[in-house]
Amino acid sequence: MHVDIGNALASVASPGVSRESLERLDDQVADAHERIERGMANADHGYESLNLPQRTDPDEIRAAVEPVADAEALLTVGIGGSSLGAATIANALDSDTETVFLDNVDPEWVTAHLDRLPLENTAINVVSRSGTTAETLANFLIVREAFESAGVDWTERTIVTTGESGPLRDLATRHDLPSLKVPDGVPGRFSALSAVGLVAAAVCGHDLEALLEGAAAEAETLTGSLFECPAYAYGATTYALDQRGAGTNAVMPYAESLETSAEWFAQLWAESLGKDDLGQTPARALGVTDQHSQLQLYRAGPRDKLVTFVTPREGPDRPIPETDVEDLAYLGDATLGELLDAEFEATEASLAAARRPNVRVEIERVDEYELGGLLYGMEAACVLAGELYGVNTFEQPAVEWAKKATRGLLGGGEFEEAEAVAEKTELRVER
Numbered sequence: 001m002h003v004d005i006g007n008a009l010a011s012v013a014s015p016g017v018s019r020e021s022l023e024r025l026d027d028q029v030a031d032a033h034e035r036i037e038r039g040m041a042n043a044d045h046g047y048e049s050l051n052l053p054q055r056t057d058p059d060e061i062r063a064a065v066e067p068v069a070d071a072e073a074l075l076t077v078g079i080g081g082s083s084l085g086a087a088t089i090a091n092a093l094d095s096d097t098e099t100v101f102l103d104n105v106d107p108e109w110v111t112a113h114l115d116r117l118p119l120e121n122t123a124i125n126v127v128s129r130s131g132t133t134a135e136t137l138a139n140f141l142i143v144r145e146a147f148e149s150a151g152v153d154w155t156e157r158t159i160v161t162t163g164e165s166g167p168l169r170d171l172a173t174r175h176d177l178p179s180l181k182v183p184d185g186v187p188g189r190f191s192a193l194s195a196v197g198l199v200a201a202a203v204c205g206h207d208l209e210a211l212l213e214g215a216a217a218e219a220e221t222l223t224g225s226l227f228e229c230p231a232y233a234y235g236a237t238t239y240a241l242d243q244r245g246a247g248t249n250a251v252m253p254y255a256e257s258l259e260t261s262a263e264w265f266a267q268l269w270a271e272s273l274g275k276d277d278l279g280q281t282p283a284r285a286l287g288v289t290d291q292h293s294q295l296q297l298y299r300a301g302p303r304d305k306l307v308t309f310v311t312p313r314e315g316p317d318r319p320i321p322e323t324d325v326e327d328l329a330y331l332g333d334a335t336l337g338e339l340l341d342a343e344f345e346a347t348e349a350s351l352a353a354a355r356r357p358n359v360r361v362e363i364e365r366v367d368e369y370e371l372g373g374l375l376y377g378m379e380a381a382c383v384l385a386g387e388l389y390g391v392n393t394f395e396q397p398a399v400e401w402a403k404k405a406t407r408g409l410l411g412g413g414e415f416e417e418a419e420a421v422a423e424k425t426e427l428r429v430e431r
């Protein structure tokens with residue numbers, strides 16, 4: 001990926017970061033890079049994520065999905081990092097395989113998906129590192145029941161990706177299901193370039209080697225300076241802007257195919273950096289659509305955010321037909337791609353003109369190689385930012401409270417968190 005931080009400089013934006021500040025910060029980047037390199041070399045928890053381009057075995061993944069490689073549809077049952085990486089890749093790339101990601105427990109929504117999928121020709125990709133995530137297991141039990149009710153042998157259509165032990169590992173063993181292991185030392189939000197993210201890509205027929213080669217090429221750019229490494233330029237600049245008041249990072253891809261990547265980024269950024277009262281709030285946006293929605297706030301609201309544009313340099317195009325509507329005649333001389341590019345450049349300039357910080361992240365095009373580089377680059381940026389914040393990037397203790405409360409509310413044990421739910425302070429305003 002390529003990064004342009006020009007519109008984040010103090011000479012352009014407020015909040016902004018001066019070149020001098022970036023040069024001082026670069027010393028911390030160099031120290032952080034040494035810790036990151038050491039962590040990778042030692043395969044330390046979390047840092048191991050940045051070794052995935054070398055660790056992941058595409059042949060092992062293809063072998064596991066071989067029984068369902070011809071599936072008409074793929075149903076992925078997982079949540080958070082066990083779904084978003086796979087969804088980012090699947091939703092970015094064209095495939096004849098219909099993909100559905102069950103990463104919520106909305107009964108109407110789950111039922112609607114199950115009712116319309118051709119279950120006899122649908123593969124089930126159930127993913128959970130722990131194997132105990134309530135949403136994933138509840139949805140898997142419902143999916144299994146739906147297959148049984150339809151007379152389809154779910155054991156012939158299911159691939160399991162999970163940890164070394166736990167209920168899902170037991171299920172795979174009991175039913176002799178094709179299974180893959182969630183790699184040790186890789187938190188879910190950093191696992192897109194492992195079996196967790198690549199089983200879906202394999203079933204969809206995507207080029208796993210190209211995804212990993214793009215990631216490996218991005219890994220080669222990791223040097224000790226933000227002025228030489230795009231990932232570190234992004235991680236350091238967003239950190240510096242947050243330190244200067246940009247507490248929100250609105251990620252705005254200018255491609256429908258990259259919309260899910262903003263959702264994936266949101267988990268990566270929030271769950272990695274949101275600790276010890278620190279962290280930057282990721283907001284999800286989409287270009288051009290949000291120029292007619294959130295741009296008003298970004299350009300004229302509080303000076304508390306930066307906008308991260310993610311844009312492919314090239315892609316398929318389509319001419320706009322001529323029109324006899326005089327005011328719109330200029331459109332007939334253009335293509336949709338030219339309109340999209342003009343709108344992106346205009347919006348980027350619009351923010352700079354209002355001295356609102358923004359960063360441009362570019363990839364050549366939306367293909368496996370470039371996507372692998374983007375995923376890896378943002379992961380490396382996040383690891384660097386975590387080093388600069390001084391937080392524990394790779395744990396997520398704050399999510400456990402609600403899990404315990406949920407379990408307590410459903411009679412799954414005695415949890416004081418569940419009691420706290422009952423003590424909610426109310427001030428109801430009824431219609």
Ligand SMILES: O=P(O)(O)OC[C@H]1O[C@](O)(CO)[C@@H](O)[C@@H]1O
Pocket residue numbers: 079080081082127128129130131132133136187188189271396399
């Ligand atoms: O893969 P698992 O263990 O089902 O966890 C799913 C997701 O839930 C979390 O643990 C947060 O609850 C995420 O970090 C993770 O990606």
